[in-house]
Structure formats: structure tokens, C-alpha cells
Amino acid sequence: AQTVTQSQPEMSVQEAETVTLSCTYDTSESDYYLFWYKQPPSRQMILVIRQEAYKQQNATENRFSVNFQKAAKSFSLKISDSQLGDAAMYFCAYLWEGNKLVFGAGTILRVKS
Amino acid sequence: DTGVSQNPRHKITKRGQNVTFRCDPISEHNRLYWYRQTLGQGPEFLTYFQNEAQLEKSRLLSDRFSAERPKGSFSTLEIQRTEQGDSAMYLCASSLGTGYYGYTFGSGTRLTVV
Numbered sequence: 001a002q003t004v005t006q007s008q009p010e011m012s013v014q015e016a017e018t019v020t021l022s023c024t025y026d027t028s029e030s031d032y033y034l035f036w037y038k039q040p041p042s043r044q045m046i047l048v049i050r051q052e053a054y055k056q057q058n059a060t061e062n063r064f065s066v067n068f069q070k071a072a073k074s075f076s077l078k079i080s081d082s083q084l085g086d087a088a089m090y091f092c093a094y095l096w097e098g099n100k101l102v103f104g105a106g107t108i109l110r111v112k113s
Numbered sequence: 114d115t116g117v118s119q120n121p122r123h124k125i126t127k128r129g130q131n132v133t134f135r136c137d138p139i140s141e142h143n144r145l146y147w148y149r150q151t152l153g154q155g156p157e158f159l160t161y162f163q164n165e166a167q168l169e170k171s172r173l174l175s176d177r178f179s180a181e182r183p184k185g186s187f188s189t190l191e192i193q194r195t196e197q198g199d200s201a202m203y204l205c206a207s208s209l210g211t212g213y214y215g216y217t218f219g220s221g222t223r224l225t226v227v
Binding site: 105 | 117146153154155156157158161168169204206211212213214215216217218219220221
């Protein structure tokens with residue numbers, strides 16, 4: 001079974017600074033999709049960014065970007081110019097067999113003002 | 114498009130009782146997924162539907178759990194003879210086709226079994 005590992009249970013960042021959340025995964029597939037989701041306290045999960053494995057270019061969505069290292073099976077999320085509203089639980093996820101998302105355990109991001 | 118709607122938001126039940134949750138997906142989405150999330154953990158896959166067909170069930174889904182999606186629209190998840198270990202957030206999500214573009218999640222139903 002595919003596994004997704006987020007080794008940082010909790011991270012803190014100062015407002016306006018940059019933070020990187022780590023994610024590694026295990027797969028034997030050559031073509032797959034990876035995602036980062038944000039889950040604010042008591043609110044629904046929101047898609048932040050997605051990456052297609054066959055694309056070499058790292059995905060970017062405004063202040064959010066990824067560092068996708070296919071050979072290392074690493075998929076980190078960089079948040080630039082952190083804002084108070086970025087505080088949430090962040091989940092890395094892998095789309096397995098095109099049918100279901102497999103999630104990591106999550107990283108709590110705290111933003112300090 | 115009002116997003117994915119889940120009801121109720123919260124449910125407290127006594128051990129041994131049956132509970133049923135409802136999920137209304139985005140209307141044009143043909144796939145619907147159920148996940149369970151315990152405190153401080155990532156969501157775990159339970160089952161998914163393509164239209165009205167239930168295509169896969171996780172081994173996490175014991176015989177006490179049943180899900181339906183009649184007519185390929187809303188879905189229900191029923192838990193019979195609830196146990197304290199069933200206490201969790203139950204998340205529903207939907208997608209148009211496969212999940213290549215991600216899922217849209219609902220706000221979840223938090224179940225507490227006392």
C-alpha cells in the first residue's frame with residue numbers, strides 16, 4: 001500500500017516569513033498525482049496545490065509552491081509571506097490508483113504575529 | 114453550486130445505538146467518497162461510489178458500517194451498534210471523474226459515542 005509520511009507534527013513561522021512543510025511518499029507507480037490540503041480548525045479541508053508526477057515543473061499557486069523531487073519521492077510545500085490565515089493543519093496526499101487519496105498524518109502550522 | 118453538504122454537523126449517541134449521516138455532493142460530481150478522521154490524524158479512506166455503484170470498501174469498514182448512494186445523488190453512511198471507537202469526524206468528498214484534480218470536501222460530521 002502507498003504510504004505518505006509527514007515528519008513534522010508541528011511548525012511555527014513568523015508572519016511574513018517563509019516556511020517549508022515536508023512530505024515523503026512511497027510508491028511503485030511512475031505516473032501519479034500529489035496534493036497538499038489545508039484544514040483550518042473546525043473547518044473543511046481545502047485543496048491548496050496539486051502536482052502531476054510526469055511534469056518536471058514544480059506547481060505554484062500564488063504564495064504556495066512545491067518542491068517535487070520524484071527520485072527522492074519528496075513533495076514539500078513552501079509558503080511564502082506567511083499570513084495569520086495560513087494557520088491550519090496541512091495534509092500531504094497521494095492519489096492511489098486514480099481512485100482514492102491517501103493522506104499523511106498532517107503538520108500543524110502556527111503563524112506568529 | 115453550494116459545495117459538499119454534510120448533515121448533521123455533530124452527533125452524540127449512546128453506545129449501541131445506530132446512527133446515519135447524510136452527504137450531498139456537488140451535483141455534477143459522479144464520484145463520492147467517505148473518510149474517517151480521528152483527532153490529530155489524517156483522514157482514512159472508508160469507501161467510494163461512482164454514480165450509484167459502490168466500487169471499493171476499506172478493510173476499516175466493518176460489517177457494522179454500510180453506505181449507500183441511491184440514484185447516484187446523495188449518500189448515507191450508517192453505523193449500527195455504535196462503539197466508543199467509532200467516535201471520529203466522518204468526512205464526505207466528491208469529484209468529477211477520477212480525483213486527478215482533487216476532491217471537494219464537506220465540513221464533516223463529528224460523531225461522539227458515549
